[in-house]
Amino acid sequence: MSIAMEAGAGSGARFTVLGLLAIADRRETAVLQPSKPASLLAALLTRPNAVVPVESLQRAIWGEEIPATAKAALHSCVLRLRRLFAKYGISGSTIEALPGGYRMAVDTRTLDLLEFRDLLGRADRAADPAAELALLRSALALWQSPLLGNVHSDVLHREEVPRLSEEWLRTVERVYDIELALGRCREVLAELWSLARSHPAHERFWEQLIEALHRTGRRADALAEYRRVRDHLHDELGVEPGSALQRLELAVLRGESLTPDAAPALRGAAALAPALRGTPAAALHRAAELAGGQQESTGSATGEVVLAGLVEAGLLAEGPCGHYRVHELLRAFTRAAAGSWARAPGEPAPAPPPPRA
Numbered sequence: 001m002s003i004a005m006e007a008g009a010g011s012g013a014r015f016t017v018l019g020l021l022a023i024a025d026r027r028e029t030a031v032l033q034p035s036k037p038a039s040l041l042a043a044l045l046t047r048p049n050a051v052v053p054v055e056s057l058q059r060a061i062w063g064e065e066i067p068a069t070a071k072a073a074l075h076s077c078v079l080r081l082r083r084l085f086a087k088y089g090i091s092g093s094t095i096e097a098l099p100g101g102y103r104m105a106v107d108t109r110t111l112d113l114l115e116f117r118d119l120l121g122r123a124d125r126a127a128d129p130a131a132e133l134a135l136l137r138s139a140l141a142l143w144q145s146p147l148l149g150n151v152h153s154d155v156l157h158r159e160e161v162p163r164l165s166e167e168w169l170r171t172v173e174r175v176y177d178i179e180l181a182l183g184r185c186r187e188v189l190a191e192l193w194s195l196a197r198s199h200p201a202h203e204r205f206w207e208q209l210i211e212a213l214h215r216t217g218r219r220a221d222a223l224a225e226y227r228r229v230r231d232h233l234h235d236e237l238g239v240e241p242g243s244a245l246q247r248l249e250l251a252v253l254r255g256e257s258l259t260p261d262a263a264p265a266l267r268g269a270a271a272l273a274p275a276l277r278g279t280p281a282a283a284l285h286r287a288a289e290l291a292g293g294q295q296e297s298t299g300s301a302t303g304e305v306v307l308a309g310l311v312e313a314g315l316l317a318e319g320p321c322g323h324y325r326v327h328e329l330l331r332a333f334t335r336a337a338a339g340s341w342a343r344a345p346g347e348p349a350p351a352p353p354p355p356r357a
Contacts, residue, residue, distance in 0.1 A: 013088040019144025034152040044104035053101040185212040
């Protein structure tokens with residue numbers, strides 16, 4: 001298996017999948033050339049620390065037409081990877097053969113994807129919006145283009161690359177939600193313009209761009225951008241803009257203020273209600289109680305009651321033009337609420353789940 005070397009610095013060996021598939025240590029970066037072992041490594045690293053079934057690995061390497069010799073050839077690919085790992089001081093046991101498949105044992109120091117997710121988790125727990133924003137931007141700095149561009153696997157590019165790209169998109173949205181909430185509309189205009197142009201079907205970037213333009217006094221430009229995305233969606237996809245974009249256009253036409261004055265617009269823990277600090281479980285339990293109480297008295301939990309519980313718990317806040325900002329703890333709330341709604345009348349509510357670490 002051939003590799004392309006680049007001089008570099010660092011400590012220890014590290015795998016990268018948020019860009020070209022590569023292995024790096026303090027001496028050099030090895031960018032793997034397209035090969036069957038490279039496809040195998042990418043398939044394992046995009047599912048870090050999980051047992052990937054043999055069938056999935058074979059599909060990643062050979063596609064839908066798996067040869068009769070695939071089992072032996074897969075074992076050969078594993079051996080070739082272990083020999084490559086030895087060159088960088090990586091234990092051969094990093095690839096574990098387990099019943100039904102293989103597992104790649106990595107952590108935040110040895111795989112950029114796990115470092116990215118760790119930074120997102122730290123951003124969730126940041127003490128203030130500036131710290132949250134810095135962590136999110138550090139996470140995004142790990143990404144390069146093109147994603148797995150040196151891995152020639154149609155299966156991975158069809159199934160794994162879109163999944164990873166979605167994590168990037170959600171993080172970028174979050175960054176600009178915070179930037180806009182901090183009033184940095186003018187500073188991020190160029191970045192939002194580029195994002196909207198490079199992702200013309202991703203409506204949230206257009207919403208953020210239009211909001212930034214309107215809040216900097218560029219009402220005509222904001223309306224022009226709305227027409228641009230409307231025409232693109234109509235001409236290319238045959239659909240109309242979503243309700244959020246349409247409400248945003250109406251707000252711009254009316255000259256409404258889009259400044260998030262009263263409602264907390266940030267998703268970070270520090271930016272939401274003080275009730276979330278120290279007693280998130282109590283806030284979740286209160287929201288679940290509201291939904292559960294409605295169900296016991298009427299036989300169903302109405303949307304209004306559920307929404308009231310979310311707002312009271314500090315898990316949901318209304319931003320400009322009907323947009324809602326959601327805290328990560330809402331995931332825990334939904335599990336608690338679902339259990340509350342599903343229980344029989346008179347059955348005690350289950351204890352709320354702990355917040356995500």
